Amino acid sequence: MPEPTAHHVGITVADLDRAVAFYTDTFDLDVVAEFSVGGDAFADAVAVDGATGSFAHLDAGGARIELVEYDPEAAGSDPPELNHPGAVHVGLAVDDLDAFYEGLDDDIETLSQPRTTDSGTRILFVRDPEANLIEVLEA
Structure with missing residues (x-):
């Protein structure tokens, strides 16, 4: 194959x-x-x-x-949550997460401010206008 x-x-x-x-x-x-x-x-x-x-x-x-x-478009659903089975997100890397966060338009929803995880990765989750999740991480 x-x-x-x-x-x-x-x-x-x-x-x-x-x-x-x-x-x-x-x-x-x-x-x-x-x-x-x-x-x-x-x-x-x-x-x-x-x-x-x-x-x-x-x-x-x-x-x-x-x-x-x-x-045709299907009926709407609740915005996805990361801990639900079947939840998906797109991961996009940036060089400076803090600068990216500071530059976001005020109307863009984030789940939190940038955070550093136990693994040392800096992450931020945002929602697009359709409530889809995007993980932005510092490369």
């Missing part, structure tokens, strides 16, 4: 334009592709009758973040 390689981390959003603006403005990520997908094969693959998706791929320095807005 061929060995898999990482291609992207996918995040489903309700408003693709707002999500793209957040990730490009907050993290200075570049949009490398934008496209839409529909048709029976796509709907069957995602197991959502009549599904279409609008996608944006962002360059996160060796990894891609895929933002996707589905039609």
